[in-house]
Amino acid sequence: MDQELLLWVRGTGLQIATAVFVLGMSYRVLHLLLLGRKPSLAVARGSEWAGGLRTMWQRSFMLPSLSGRGLFTVIAGYVFHVGFLITLFFLSQHIDLFRAVFGFGWPALPRGVIDIAAVLAIGAMVALLVHRFIDPVKRLLSGFEDFLTWTLSFLPLLTGFMLLRNIGFEYLTLLTLHIASVELLMVVAPFTKLAHMFTTFMARWYNGAVNGFKGINA
């Protein structure tokens, strides 16, 4: 790895990845919104907004015992997502990036917390992959896209942790690989199930709003 490659991933590569990511995501989200719904002629028996917001909130804190997907999947899924988001938004190096792009930043979490979050997220991802192979139902349901998105989400975490803890390769190599892996994720995300990073809450609101309109208290 050399400096010019690092410069490329920090410059041109990032520009390309950002452009594809923003283009893809704005297309996906707006296209979904523009699909629209036929106006319902029925008399509303409850508020769409109240139902929508309530579901967005409730589904984020579903109790494992209420989940039909099994305790392991729910817990490992939460551990991964929380760990991932903590490392993404509260590592000081990432905040440097956000500050450089958006012009503002926020306080970072201590490095020890980040380490724990990253290790938990990596562990959860590995456990989920193993479970995907062991569990007959999951194995049946898994396809190429599942393994692709797993790999693309895993690589930034792994290279990032190695970079932070100086494991395996040189800083220059790992930084280049880390940024490149994130860019790969950004390019692919809008066109795979990873688009859920923007559409999940829209979908939850939609479900809640339909129920809310009908007056269902769920």
Place this chain on the structure above:
Amino acid sequence: MKEHETLEQRLHEQGVSRRSFLKFCAAMATMMALPPGSATAIAAVLAKVKRPSVIWLSFQECTGCTESLTRSHSPTLESLIFDMVSLDYHHTLQAASGHAAEQAREDAMKEFHGQYLLLVDGSIPLKDGGVYSTIAGRTNLDMLQEAAEGAAAIVAVGSCAAFGGLPNAQPNPTGAVAVSDIIKDKPIINISGCPPIPAVITGVLAHYLTFGALPALDDQGRPKAFYGETIHDRCYRRPFYDQGKFAKTFDDEGARNGWCLYELGCKGPTTHNACATTKWNGGAGFPIEAGHGCLGCSEPKFWDVGSFYTPLPAPAADVTAFAQAAALAGAAAAVVLSTADRAKQRRAQRTRQKLTVSDLKGE
């Protein structure tokens, strides 16, 4: 031509004791991470070695490399051993000028053909026939090719000679290139840095004189003994990096406490050099000890890899404009495609044939 007497004789004449000489050899062996016994081996060889002829060519450069070598350590043994080579041609240091100077170079090249060391500082301009830098009416390219032909090895001193350096920075108006871009058939050792550390060049010369071969080099042609680790790996502020304690400005509490300068744009993590261990000005310190981040001067393209004050994670180019244009394009695509969807839906509704009883009967 000067008599090429042995190093030991010269040192003795200059009042340098055997003890000091051995200390120097031990320091060199330590710096290059050679086995413990090699100090005496170095001493034995160096004592007998005849001063090799050295031709120093200065091209598109600022003389900073020469200043670094001649001034900063004076009058230590490093500078003395520098005296111990027969420097037969060097713009800045030689007494002769004009035709006499060029004559000295030509004489040395002839007499020590195939044996002399060629040291080069500065980049070589290639654009417009190389007219942007000439010496005695000859282009740098011409002079380098001629001098390289009879050289035993070439030492590219400083980032300009090693990688193109500042003259090579965008838009590179003179078409400046490094020595290794031109000379392909000679061993080349890159001692990069802007300027390089004086002890590094004396170390490399001592190695060459002792073993008669170039030291192990990294993928950038730099001696691994000095460029094998990053500034960050050996930085005394490294514990603060690992703890996530960063100075946010050059005069905040973190800066006063000596915390890591990463967020102020320090390029230590991606820069290979010996500053953090060998240090500058006779061991007085190095830039990070003075409170300023590493600029990455010993790496290729260090002028072009973003601002000195941009942290490493920050983008090296503007991404906002790309993001805005992409958002508009994505939105436009969504509008166009959903309009098409709706048109298709309406068309389907218009042309839809209603199910009749006869359809159900299968008639």
